[in-house]
Amino acid sequence: MQLNEPLQKKLSRFMALILRHRPEVIGLELDHEGWCELQVLLQKIQKSSPTWRTLNEENIRQVVENCNKQRFTIKNGRMRANQGHSNKNVEVQFSKIIPKQNLYHGTSKRAWQKIQSSGLLPMNRHHVHLSADIKTAVKVGKRYDKNPILLKINIEKALADGIQFYISENNVYLCEHIPADLLEMCTDK
Structure with a gap:
């Protein structure tokens, strides 16, 4: 899938919603520090809307790298939002x-x-x-x-x-x- 700038912004906002506030929107579970498996996140986003059906891992990495606010981190095949959480089940250690x-x-x-x-x-x-x-x-x-x-x-x-x-x-x-x-x-x- 090719992500133009408007689609990158849309995906970035959607991932912020999921990883900061409401992972249940796509049936995702975050661990106590807000991490999830990148492949699981990808699969859940793909199933969430026809817009994202052909989304791939490279698209997610592109959004993470191009986000001037550096909202997300990917490490060891896992991903999370860096800060801004409202989810009561997540407590990131800073x-x-x-x-x-x-x-x-x-x-x-x-x-x-x-x-x-x-x-x-x-x-x-x-x-x-x-x-x-x-x-x-x-x-x-x-x-x-x-x-x-x-x-x-x-x-x-x-x-x-x-x-x-x-x-x-x-x-x-x-x-x-x-x-x-x-x-x-x-x-x-």
């Missing part, structure tokens, strides 16, 4: 890290109202996602608001308060919660 630079979070003006009192919460995911650069945080925020709010995390105080940071295989910084008093609105967009 490497702990002490950030050496500023971290940012892009959000909408509407969400900012709640964030000011509750801080950054993972919502329906396992972790809050943070970016090491402003450009990425703004891009993420633009998914929710064409003029997003950019938040800067006070790393020094967060570490002093015992906030634990993690990093995913695709270099997304993660934590369980950032209290509101550790957030500063940033104008460096």
